[in-house]
Amino acid sequence: MDILTLSSMLLTVSALFAYVNYRLFKLPTTIGIMVVSLLFSVALVVLSRAGFSEGIVYAREVIGQIDFNQALMNGMLAWLLFAGALHVNLSELIDKRWIVGILASVGVITSTFIVGTGTYYILNALGFEISYIYCLLFGSLISPTDPVAVMGVLKTAGATKSLETKIAGESLFNDGVAIVVFLVIFGIAVHGDPISVPHIGGLFLQEAVGGAVFGFLIGWVVLQMLMRVDNYQVEVLLTLAL
Template sequence: MELYTAFSLLLVVAAAFAYLNFRFLHLPSTIGLMVLALLSSLALVGLGRMGVPAVLEIANVVRTIDFHTVLMQVMLSFMLFAGGLHLDAASLGRQRLPVLTLSTVGTMLSTVLVATSLYITLPLFGLPLAFVYCLLFGALISPTDPIAVLGILTKAGIQKPLEIKIVGESLFNDGVGVVIFATVLSVAKAGAEALSVGAVLGLFLREALGGVALGLALGYGGSFLLRSIDNYKVEVLLTLALVAGGSSLATLLHTSGPLAMVMAGIIIGHLGRRDMSDVTQEYVDKFWEMLDEILNALLFVLMGLQMLVLNITPLYLLVGLLAVGLVLFARLISVGLPLAVLSLRQQFTDNSLTILTWGGLRGGISVALALSLPPTMPRDLLVGVTYVVVVFSILVQGLTIGPLAQYLQTKQQKRAQATKPQ
C-alpha cells in the first residue's frame, strides 16, 4: 500500500506541476517541473521544521521511495530505449566517431580530472577524502544525462550535426559512466589490494561489452519479430516486453542495462520500423513518446521532492558550488582534447566546443548513483555535492543553452557574411 501511495503522490504532483508549467511558466517541461518541485520542497521543508503533521507524512512517503532502484532498474531502461528509438540512426552513423570518442575517452578523462581536482581542493574545506571516493564522484557526475538532454537540447535550435553529437553522446556515456562507477565502487568496497588489475578490467569489460552484445541481440531479435507480423497492439506489447525483460536479463547477467537498452532502441528504430505499417509506426512512436513524457515528469518531480529528505548542510552547499566549476572545467578539457584530435580528420563548427561543454547537462542518473552509495562511505557529502551540481546544471545551463546556441549561431552567420567577397 505504501508503494501505491508513493506512486499516487508522484503522479498527482507531476500532473499538477505539468499543468501549472504549461499554463503559466511556459518553461521546457524538464526545467519547469524541477523548478516547481524544488520550490514546493523548500516550502515544505520550512513547514516540516514547524512540525506540520501533513508535511511530515509527505516526507515519510518520499523517504520510502528507493530513488536508485526506481530510476536505475525501472525508469531508466524505458527512457533510454525511447531515446534510442527516436534517434536518427543514419545521422548517428555519420557522427559515430565523435560520439563514441566523447562517450568513452571523454567520460574516462572527465572522471579522472574531476576526481583529482576534488581530491586537491576538499582539504581546503576541512573535508579530506580518499582518492577512491573522489573517483566515485567523478564517475557519477561525468556522464551527461540523456533524459535532461533530450528534453531540452532538441528544442534549443542547435544545428543538426551538433545536436546528434550531444544527444548520441548522452545516450552512450551514461552507460559508460555507470560501468566506471560500478567498477570503482567494487574497488572501494573490497579495497585496492583485494582486487587485481585483471579482475577490475574483466568487470569493466563484462559490463560494457556484455551490455552492447545484449543490446544487439535484443535489437535484432526484436526487429525480426516485429517484421513478421502486422498488428500494432501486439507490436507495441513486444517492444514493452523487450525493454522490461531485457533490463531484467541484463541485471541477471551483470551487464550494463543502459547500454543494452540504447543499442536495442537504435536498432529497432532503424530496422524494426522498416516493415511496419503507417498505423503501427504511429502507435509505436506515440506510445513511447507518451511513456517517456510521463516517466520524465515523475523523475524530475521525484528529484525535487528529494530535498525533503536530503541532509545538505551549508558547508556541503559551498563545496557543491565549487564542484560546479570543477565539473565544468573537466567537461571543457575532456571535450576539447578529443575534438582537437578528431579535427585532424573531420571538420567541426566553431561553436562545437562551447555548446558541447555548456550543453553537458547532469540529471537523475548522477543523483541515483550517489544515493546508491552505502552509509559506510562519505554518502551525505557526495549526495549533497551531486545534488547542487545537478540542480545548477538543469536550471542554469538548461535555461541558457538555447539562447547561447542562438547567439553563437547569429554571431557565426554575421562573421560569414562579413568575410564574403563583395
C-alpha cells in the first residue's frame, strides 16, 4: 500500500472519529479521537474473539506496513511540536523557565516510574506476567504530553495564563528527555546494555540540548528572512519550511 493511500485512510478515519466524538462524547478533539480509536480497537478485538477476524487481520496488515519509528520520530512529532509552539508566548515561557525545566526533566522521569510501576502491578493482578522493565518502557512512552492536546484542554478548562504557560512549555520540552529515557530503557530491555552515564549524557546533549540549539539557530535565520519580506505567501512558505 503506497503512502498516499495510507495517508488518505488515516485522514478519513480521523475525520469519522472526530465526527463521532463531536456527536456523542463532546471531548476535546484530540482526546476524543484517541478515545474513539481505543473503543474501535477494542471492538475489533471483541469481534475477532467472536469469530469475525477479517477486520483485525486487515488492520494488522495496514499497521504492519507503517514504520512507526520513522513516522512518529521523523514525521508526526515535528508537526505536533510546531503546532504547539505557535500558541506559546516566548517571553512568558522564559519567565517560567525553571519550573518548565524541572517539569520537563524530573517530572518525566518520575512519571515514567509511577506509570511503569502502576502498570506492572495492575497487569500482574490481572494475570499478565510482564517484566518490570517493559512496563517502564511503556511508562516512558506515555509520560510525555502532546502539546496540541494540552493546549486544547487548557483552553477548554479556562486555565489561567500562568498555568497554561507552564504546562504548555513542559509539553514542548519533555520530548527530548523522554526520548533519552526511552532509548536507555529500550537498550536495557532488548539488548541488556548496562547503563553508562557518558552514554546517557551524550544522548541528552544530542537529542535535547542539540535539538534546542539547532532549532533556535534555524528559527533566528528564518526570522531575519521574514523581517526582510512583505509577502504572505513567502512568509507562510518560510514558516512551514521550519
